[in-house]
Amino acid sequence: MIENQVVIIGAGISGLKAASELYKRGVKSCTILEARDRVGGRLHTVSGYQNRRYDLGASWHHDTLVNGLFLEELNLSDDQRASFVFDDDSLxxxxxxxxxxxxxxxxxxxxxxxxxxxxxxxxxxxxxxxxxxxxxxxxxxxxxxxxxxxxxxxxxxxxxxxxxxxxxxxxxxxxxxxxxxxxxxxxRNALVLNYDKIVHRIASEIPEGWLQISTEVKEVRDDGKNVFVTTSKGETISCEYVIVTVPQSILAHSLQPEPRVGRIEFVPPLNAKIENAFQKTHYGxxxxxxxxxxxxxxxxxxxxxxxxxxxxxxxxxxxxxxxxxxxxxxxxxxxxxxxxxxxxxxxxxxxxxxxxxxxxxxxxxxxxxxxxxxxxxxxxxxxxxxxxxxxxxxxxxxxxxxxxxxxxxxxxxxxxxxxxxxxxxxxxxxxxxxDDYALGSYSSCEPGDDPMDLVLALSDNQTSRVRFAGEHTIMDGAGCVYGAWQSGKREASFIADKLA
Ligand SMILES: Cc1cc2nc3c(=O)[nH]c(=O)nc-3n(C[C@H](O)[C@H](O)[C@H](O)COP(=O)(O)OP(=O)(O)OC[C@H]3O[C@@H](n4cnc5c(N)ncnc54)[C@H](O)[C@@H]3O)c2cc1C
The missing domain is CATH 3.90.660.10 (Polyamine Oxidase; Chain A, domain 2)
Incomplete structure (x- = not known):
């Protein structure tokens, strides 16, 4: 059994930001478990004809007056930050x-x-x-x-x-x-050129040994004192806190008994407030x-x-x-x-x-x-x-x-x-x-839904040790990169305060 202070499930922008913040705040041992063989999650820059670069996940910094990630980027030098272009235009x-x-x-x-x-x-x-x-x-x-x-x-x-x-x-x-x-x-909206630069900048702020890619999490067990996170490789890590950042679409499967790729078994099961909130939210x-x-x-x-x-x-x-x-x-x-x-x-x-x-x-x-x-x-x-x-x-x-x-x-x-x-x-x-680890793009609302319910349920967390981050856990910037980034920061800050 490996022992850690914190485990983060998922190396999308929320998981990476949480890890970088924990490291800055002096946390000594943390493992980020990522199912895919790459970091970034729904931020994914690919190459096309003649090596042209495109973002197949998010492309824009939205809400640039209040977007914390954009404002952080603005404070960096030109070579450290991803370039961008304001592209709002009449149609x-x-x-x-x-x-x-x-x-x-x-x-x-x-x-x-x-x-x-x-x-x-x-x-x-x-x-x-x-x-x-x-x-x-x-x-x-x-x-x-x-x-x-x-x-x-x-x-x-x-x-x-x-x-x-x-x-x-x-x-x-x-x-x-x-x-x-x-x-x-x-x-305004700013088109980012390209998001991989931001992903790699934040990933580079994390100690190398913290990240494990190609490692899917299968179970999160909370015995009231410690949390035990088990992976598909059969490894179990014990920790004081876990931050679950898997997309809402994947988390929804934890409420269904059928096994499937990406599904995490929670022991005890996700609480009733979270379960009820899933009745009032959908995925686009x-x-x-x-x-x-x-x-x-x-x-x-x-x-x-x-x-x-x-x-x-x-x-x-x-x-x-x-x-x-x-x-x-x-x-x-x-x-x-x-x-x-x-x-x-x-x-x-x-x-x-x-x-x-x-x-x-x-x-x-x-x-x-x-x-x-x-x-x-x-x-x-x-x-x-x-x-x-x-x-x-x-x-x-x-x-x-x-x-x-x-x-x-x-x-x-x-x-x-x-x-x-x-x-x-x-x-x-x-x-x-x-894609088994995305199953769509981001949260969306069908008639009768109330997005607040899931945000409140997840930001209240499963227990104080089993916590959630990601675009679906925050109201300001819900569905967006900067919302996900902010939620990672929020959870890291809570845990760092407690551990201190
Ligand atoms: C096509 C598209 C366009 C978009 N456009 C924009 C845009 O222009 N601007 C904007 O702000 N937002 C946009 N978004 C939304 C934005 O990409 C997301 O809000 C943000 O990237 C989500 O980050 P996250 O960390 O919450 O989740 P993710 O990036 O999904 O990270 C979660 C991680 O968890 C991993 N994971 C899943 N299951 C497991 C498991 N069992 N064990 C271990 N790891 C697991 C996943 O592989 C993933 O890496 C877009 C999204 C899409 C798909």
């Missing part, structure tokens, strides 16, 4: 039939979106007991009540523009709680696809381009004729069902980040919501991926002024015929939904 918005819809002064879709989000917020503000609706239903309610004030085009395109929120929450509008929709941004699946071209043959004026899901010209007629909003919701719900078998990429909102503008790299990083993420992450074949996205990709390039058809060259055999031809060299995709 270029296009759809399959009409092309660009953001330039039409008669539509003002982004202003209407703001009003719609405001409308949703006011709806719940009226009374604490107001029943939650899914976001799709909220959009229909808004259209119905404001139909006298909206043009047919506004009615047609606003719902699809409103779906850009799916790319924040990682779930589709019919699964998204309207009550938990609002995101109060605290400052934001995904990414990177399209790498040989040369940039499109406009680099704007950094973010939103491709809309398809809309129906009949929608405004139906809204205007409706007598009852609940029936209208049902009718429009049936009209907007989708199937993946059709191979149609026009069913979802997709956000393209124009890397050529931000970093001079001729690629697009595309963000997609669930359930599309699950479907795409199950396809590994690049030709099939291209087949699925080609219609939307051709349209994106056309929108940005490149009219020639895409030439595929995954074998890297062609010499680019001229600077106007888009030659696609490679496609990269995320695999978070099929």
């Amino acid at each position: 270029v918005i296009f759809d399959a039939e009409k092309g660009r819809v953001d330039q039409d002064p008669g539509m003002v879709l982004e202003i209407l979106l703001e009003e719609l989000l405001n409308y949703s917020e006011l709806h719940f503000f009226e009374d604490l007991g107001v029943q939650d609706l899914n976001y799709f239903q909220m959009v229909v309610k808004y259209l119905y009540e404001r139909r006298g004030l909206l043009t047919d085009d506004q009615m047609r395109y606003l719902p699809q523009v409103a779906r850009c929120m799916e790319l924040w929450h990682g779930i589709d509008w019919k699964s998204q709680s309207s009550k938990c929709l609002e995101i109060a941004h605290q400052g 699946a934001l995904g990414k696809v990177v399209f790498e071209f040989d040369e940039c043959c499109w406009s680099t004026q704007r950094s973010h381009i939103l491709s809309l899901g398809k809309s129906s010209s009949n929608l405004s007629k139906k809204v205007r004729a409706a007598q009852d909003v609940t029936l209208l919701m049902k009718e429009l719900d049936a009209d907007t069902k989708y199937e993946f078998q059709s191979g149609d990429s026009w069913d979802f909102p997709l956000l393209f980040v124009n890397m050529a503008k931000l970093t001079d790299v001729p690629s697009f990083v595309m963000l997609m919501p669930n359930p599309l993420t699950k479907y795409i992450e199950s396809i590994r074949d690049k030709d099939k991926l291209l087949e699925f996205f080609q219609p939307v990709l051709e349209n994106l390039l056309k929108t940005l002024g490149c009219t020639e058809p895409i030439i595929k060259d995954f074998e890297d055999k062609l010499v680019t015929p001229n600077k106007k031809t888009p030659v696609l060299k490679n496609i990269l995709t995320t695999s978070w939904t099929v």
Whole structure:
């Protein structure tokens, strides 16, 4: 039996930050047990064509006015910190039939979106007991009540523009709680280039002997005096404190009896408060696809381009004729069902980040919501991926002024015929939904959920010795890198005080 003061389960940003803080505070013995063969967790920088670098996990520092990690980075010298670029920009918005819809002064879709989000917020503000609706239903309610004030085009395109929120929450509008929709941004967003620099900086602050990768934790046993952590290699470490940082999706399996990869058996089992809180929280699946071209043959004026899901010209007629909003919701719900078998990429909102503008790299990083993420992450074949996205990709390039058809060259055999031809060299995709140690992207809320419950239950901890950190255990920065980082700091500080 190995004896330690502290064991940390997981070497994502929360676990690494906790370890670095414990070391700074004089803790002498700590082990970080990480199941994967790498550190960083949902921060994962990979190399693509010609060694171009992309983040397949988090990409941005959000809320840069209050983001503790960002502020820590600002205090470092240029060579110590990861570079970043503020990339907030108004959206270029296009759809399959009409092309660009953001330039039409008669539509003002982004202003209407703001009003719609405001409308949703006011709806719940009226009374604490107001029943939650899914976001799709909220959009229909808004259209119905404001139909006298909206043009047919506004009615047609606003719902699809409103779906850009799916790319924040990682779930589709019919699964998204309207009550938990609002995101109060605290400052601009900065695209990080790249997150591995931050991960390795924090990891380098930890003594080498503390970290054990490729070591999955199987059991956490608390006998009231000590905690015993057992790994898949059969090793048991006894400690005074343990910090569990595994994602919410993995922790949820500890409440189910079935064994599975990543699952941790808690003895005694997770307490009732934690168990109940899991009834009121869900998990999203934001995904990414990177399209790498040989040369940039499109406009680099704007950094973010939103491709809309398809809309129906009949929608405004139906809204205007409706007598009852609940029936209208049902009718429009049936009209907007989708199937993946059709191979149609026009069913979802997709956000393209124009890397050529931000970093001079001729690629697009595309963000997609669930359930599309699950479907795409199950396809590994690049030709099939291209087949699925080609219609939307051709349209994106056309929108940005490149009219020639895409030439595929995954074998890297062609010499680019001229600077106007888009030659696609490679496609990269995320695999978070099929990754046993992630099972998705981050916490999200379905109708009726209350994210506070899980945060309160986990920050109250299992016992004072079995503690939790991670993006799902904190309200400020919930779901974000900086929230996870802060939660690691919080737990380390508690333990260091106690040990002192
Ligand atoms: C596609 C995507 C895009 C995102 N975009 C952003 C963004 O732009 N900005 C932002 O702020 N946030 C973003 N996020 C969220 C952000 O990445 C996470 O909030 C943050 O990285 C979570 O850190 P963590 O330490 O809580 O968890 P993790 O990074 O998941 O760390 C937990 C660790 O526990 C390990 N583990 C799991 N089970 C076991 C076990 N049984 N034994 C041992 N180890 C185990 C895992 O391997 C992992 O390394 C994004 C996430 C995704 C997936």
